[in-house]
Amino acid sequence: MTTVQWLLTFHVTGAFLLVGGSVAAGVLNVLSIRAERPSETALFLRLIRPVLPVVGIGSIATLVFGLWLVHERDLDFWSFWIIAAIVLWLAANALGGAGGRHQERARLRAEQLAAEGDTPDDELRAILRDPRGNAMSWLAGLATLLLLVDMIWKPGA
Amino acid sequence: MIAYERAFFPLFLHVLGAMTLVGAMLAVLVLAIAAWRRPEVAALRRAAFGTLLVLAIPAWVVMRAGAQWIYSQEGFNGHGDPTWVGIGFLVADAGLIVLLATSGIAFWWSRGGRPIAGRLVGGLTGLYLVMLAVAWLAMSGKWS
Numbered sequence: 001m002t003t004v005q006w007l008l009t010f011h012v013t014g015a016f017l018l019v020g021g022s023v024a025a026g027v028l029n030v031l032s033i034r035a036e037r038p039s040e041t042a043l044f045l046r047l048i049r050p051v052l053p054v055v056g057i058g059s060i061a062t063l064v065f066g067l068w069l070v071h072e073r074d075l076d077f078w079s080f081w082i083i084a085a086i087v088l089w090l091a092a093n094a095l096g097g098a099g100g101r102h103q104e105r106a107r108l109r110a111e112q113l114a115a116e117g118d119t120p121d122d123e124l125r126a127i128l129r130d131p132r133g134n135a136m137s138w139l140a141g142l143a144t145l146l147l148l149v150d151m152i153w154k155p156g157a
Numbered sequence: 158m159i160a161y162e163r164a165f166f167p168l169f170l171h172v173l174g175a176m177t178l179v180g181a182m183l184a185v186l187v188l189a190i191a192a193w194r195r196p197e198v199a200a201l202r203r204a205a206f207g208t209l210l211v212l213a214i215p216a217w218v219v220m221r222a223g224a225q226w227i228y229s230q231e232g233f234n235g236h237g238d239p240t241w242v243g244i245g246f247l248v249a250d251a252g253l254i255v256l257l258a259t260s261g262i263a264f265w266w267s268r269g270g271r272p273i274a275g276r277l278v279g280g281l282t283g284l285y286l287v288m289l290a291v292a293w294l295a296m297s298g299k300w301s
Binding site: 001005006008009011012013015016019020021022023024026027028031035036040043044047050051054145148149152153 | 165168169172173175176177179180181183184187188191195198200201204208212290293294297298299300
């Protein structure tokens with residue numbers, strides 16, 4: 001295999017970890033919102049934790065090996081699709097982080113309620129259905145999807 | 158930076174389906190491991206089966222349809238196809254058997270809660286994730 005093939009393999013592996021991990025985290029987040037009892041909500045939100053290193057490693061690998069590929073293939077760094085990819089990568093990470101903080105708030109309240117009789121209250125329901133908090137996670141997913149579109153379509157390449 | 162000079166939509170469908178499938182199987186693996194430790198939580202078993210049914214199987218269909226679309230569009234005909242194409246199809250088609258078996262056992266597990274069923278779901282899900290990793294490595298590295 002050539003250097004470019006190796007770099008592409010690592011870059012695509014990173015993309016699979018980033019998108020796959022994000023999908024898994026999204027599934028667990030949806031399950032936590034749909035759960036009947038606070039203890040189940042807290043459990044599903046705790047299960048997102050082991051998935052986060054997968055997303056983190058994938059996120060770093062896509063960027064590092066992607067930039068290395070740009071250098072190795074002598075591509076124009078200022079091409080629209082490369083700049084768009086970097087902007088989308090930054091947006092996905094920032095929005096994902098904000099979504100994660102919202103989920104952490106929900107987990108703490110759910111754990112509190114689980115220890116006090118395991119019955120949901122208005123505060124937990126409000127946190128779980130908070131449109132701003134949830135929008136962060138959905139927008140992070142949208143940015144990741146657009147990143148994939150950009151990588152395959154390569155507008156301006 | 159996935160591909161150059163290839164039709165956008167079939168490749169997008171194929172890659173999106175494959176990545177969603179990996180994510181769905183990762184979620185099922187996490188749920189199965191959690192259920193191993195907390196067998197009394199029925200929500201974990203139901204969630205694993207629901208994820209397979211609602212996300213993993215549709216993602217497989219999208220991935221496989223995209224693969225067939227690219228295959229016919231790029232002029233492959235089964236004679237002298239590159240190794241990476243063969244590995245991709247082998248994992249996709251053998252993977253369907255693993256996926257359906259996992260879903261069947263997950264249904265049994267969601268109804269009865271037998272620990273052996275949960276372990277089988279976890280084991281098969283892990284096996285399928287390894288198969289998918291081999292496929293994406295072979296296809297991205299264009300193993301010849």
